[in-house]
Amino acid sequence: MQVDLFGAATYGLPALAAPGDIAPNWIAGLACGLGGLVGGYAGARPQPRLPERALRLLPGILAIGLALLYLLQAAA
Numbered sequence: 001m002q003v004d005l006f007g008a009a010t011y012g013l014p015a016l017a018a019p020g021d022i023a024p025n026w027i028a029g030l031a032c033g034l035g036g037l038v039g040g041y042a043g044a045r046p047q048p049r050l051p052e053r054a055l056r057l058l059p060g061i062l063a064i065g066l067a068l069l070y071l072l073q074a075a076a
Helices: 003-018 028-042 052-075
Strands: none
Touching: none
């Protein structure tokens, strides 16, 4: 958490003194942070009740599905 705050301050503080837009996109950053927080909680909650085989296969299946989606988008 300290690293995240330090990183945000590193980009945010110079934006006060420097000309131009160098500040991070706060809305996107907060949305990603909130999504990670909710996703981490939602993923950890059912983990003890899932069989180990499913826990090993699910990330691989999701990664392959995402790769296929990217390939289809690139081909279009």
